[in-house]
Amino acid sequence: MAFDWTVFWPQLVDGTIATFIMVLVSLVFSILIGFPLGVVLVVTRPGHILENRTLFTILNAIINIFRSVPFIILLVAIIPFTRLVTGSSIGTVAAIVPLIFYAAPYFGRLVENSLLEVDSGVIEAAKVMGATPWQIIWRFLLPEALSSLILAATIATIGLIGASAMAGAVGGGGLGDLAITYGYNQFEVRVVVITVLLLIILVQLVQSLGNYFAQTVRRK
Amino acid sequence: MIELKNISKIYPGSPPVEALKEVSLHIEKGEIYGVVGVSGAGKSSLIRSVNLLEEPTTGEVMVDGVLLSSLSSEELRKARRKIGMIFQQFNLLESKTVFHNVALPLYLVGKKRKEVEEKVMQLLTFVGLADRAEHYPGQLSGGQKQRVGIARALATDPHILLCDEATSALDPDTTKSVLDLLRKVNKDYGITILLITHEMDVVRNLCDRVAVIDQGRIVEQGTVYEVFTNPKSETAQRFVRTIFGQELPESVHQSLEKQDQILRIVFTGENAKRPLIAEVIRKFQTDINILQGSITELQGKPFGDLLISIQGDRKVTENIIQYLQEHQVLVKEVASIGV
Numbered sequence A: 001m002a003f004d005w006t007v008f009w010p011q012l013v014d015g016t017i018a019t020f021i022m023v024l025v026s027l028v029f030s031i032l033i034g035f036p037l038g039v040v041l042v043v044t045r046p047g048h049i050l051e052n053r054t055l056f057t058i059l060n061a062i063i064n065i066f067r068s069v070p071f072i073i074l075l076v077a078i079i080p081f082t083r084l085v086t087g088s089s090i091g092t093v094a095a096i097v098p099l100i101f102y103a104a105p106y107f108g109r110l111v112e113n114s115l116l117e118v119d120s121g122v123i124e125a126a127k128v129m130g131a132t133p134w135q136i137i138w139r140f141l142l143p144e145a146l147s148s149l150i151l152a153a154t155i156a157t158i159g160l161i162g163a164s165a166m167a168g169a170v171g172g173g174g175l176g177d178l179a180i181t182y183g184y185n186q187f188e189v190r191v192v193v194i195t196v197l198l199l200i201i202l203v204q205l206v207q208s209l210g211n212y213f214a215q216t217v218r219r220k
Numbered sequence B: 001m002i003e004l005k006n007i008s009k010i011y012p013g014s015p016p017v018e019a020l021k022e023v024s025l026h027i028e029k030g031e032i033y034g035v036v037g038v039s040g041a042g043k044s045s046l047i048r049s050v051n052l053l054e055e056p057t058t059g060e061v062m063v064d065g066v067l068l069s070s071l072s073s074e075e076l077r078k079a080r081r082k083i084g085m086i087f088q089q090f091n092l093l094e095s096k097t098v099f100h101n102v103a104l105p106l107y108l109v110g111k112k113r114k115e116v117e118e119k120v121m122q123l124l125t126f127v128g129l130a131d132r133a134e135h136y137p138g139q140l141s142g143g144q145k146q147r148v149g150i151a152r153a154l155a156t157d158p159h160i161l162l163c164d165e166a167t168s169a170l171d172p173d174t175t176k177s178v179l180d181l182l183r184k185v186n187k188d189y190g191i192t193i194l195l196i197t198h199e200m201d202v203v204r205n206l207c208d209r210v211a212v213i214d215q216g217r218i219v220e221q222g223t224v225y226e227v228f229t230n231p232k233s234e235t236a237q238r239f240v241r242t243i244f245g246q247e248l249p250e251s252v253h254q255s256l257e258k259q260d261q262i263l264r265i266v267f268t269g270e271n272a273k274r275p276l277i278a279e280v281i282r283k284f285q286t287d288i289n290i291l292q293g294s295i296t297e298l299q300g301k302p303f304g305d306l307l308i309s310i311q312g313d314r315k316v317t318e319n320i321i322q323y324l325q326e327h328q329v330l331v332k333e334v335a336s337i338g339v
């Protein structure tokens, strides 16, 4: 049976769009959740401006738990929750929920690392001028970490592109889904090559963009 | 102005570190006060207790008559704006321009844009960096960065400026120009300065009074003139020696006879200008060998430090010592050379 390209091309377009949607939506939510998580993780640690051992220990443990579960298991494990939220456990929208569970704690860790890189002398200078903890975070820590935070978001995005392809395994749609339906189930190697190439280009694009913006804010 | 009463600081750990032991200091309004000590002596712990960056384990910190530990965190933030601080590593925001760095303390208190602009440019002009307003710290030399640090510290019109090894990362020439600037801060704005350093030269060039700290204790304090001309503690003597009497050259050391008597003579004030040694040689008909000497200025007063050897009768030497002392010259018999 000859491969029907006229059917495939529109599917490729749809798959790419689905991947974009999955990545973008879950990225936005992951940042909304992960960013404050990372900030809290930094400022509540012992010796920091809003030290709170209990909160720090709990958040730290939660993040570790989520970070240690492989995505494919997470995907299955939270199906009941996904169904509760989206009304379905299959499809593009349903894939977004586990992607957020996967990427938010990850991004939180990355934000934590970025903020910890800021020289403690800067915080000291902030305290000396009478900055409130809120001002220290917004006017000192975040601007100083901005370049590094952009790279963190880049890494998270690329992580999401990879994970979204995996979400295809459970019928999440997107490029990963295409690769599996055609490539794995129908042994159509050319389709696999095309989708993988697209994924590679996407990753390269995101990385270049991230590097560019990180560099722009750093050069100043 | 600044009053530290029986400050002790113990860093918990195993074993705990006792960084400050019963330290008391009184710093007058308008003076430049230096604390000198070797690395690990407790200088940073001391200066950081003045604005409660480091909370003393026991003891009281009074600034402008206010007991800092009694303040709420909001009141403490307010009080800190009147206590500027500069750092060895400058601690500027690398991601922000010179202008923004200096403006930050003003933004924090919600000053209007126009007011901020005026104030910042005035401060940058004062520190000689008006033309660098739009540069980033990464484009500046160490000395320039410290100038930005000083401008930033002055933005909130503090009464006090704390300097934590402010020149230790700078080369000698730059150090001198930053010290000149600090003197100008003190003179023009009447700001009290407390600085800590491990360099006695900084104290000599800038301070009115000095305290010597050793292993968490203040072992000596007084005017710079007093401490330099007549250091009493061993630590102070060692520091003064870093500036004046170096070790004798080996060849000079070897040429000395057993019976030579070595004296250290310190001329202060007007005596430094008198030809006292010539007078002694004439009067006592003896040979005096000057091994080492320097005449410098301390706080605008001349100050001479001589190491001499006298050959001959011990009795004559004693008469010479007496004669010199009658002329208000500090004489110390040096038991062994190399002191």
Ligand SMILES: Nc1ncnc2c1ncn2[C@@H]1O[C@H](COP(=O)(O)OP(=O)(O)O)[C@@H](O)[C@H]1O
Pocket: B011, B012, B013, B017, B018, B019, B037, B038, B039, B040, B041, B042, B043, B044, B045, B046
């Ligand atoms: N945060 C800290 N925790 C534990 N020990 C400290 C801390 N800060 C300083 N120390 C110790 O306290 C002593 C005095 O340090 P410091 O005040 O920094 O001295 P200096 O500034 O004169 O070098 C040193 O033994 C140092 O190791």
Ligand SMILES: [Mg+2]
Pocket: B043, B044, B045, B165
């Ligand atoms: Mg120090």
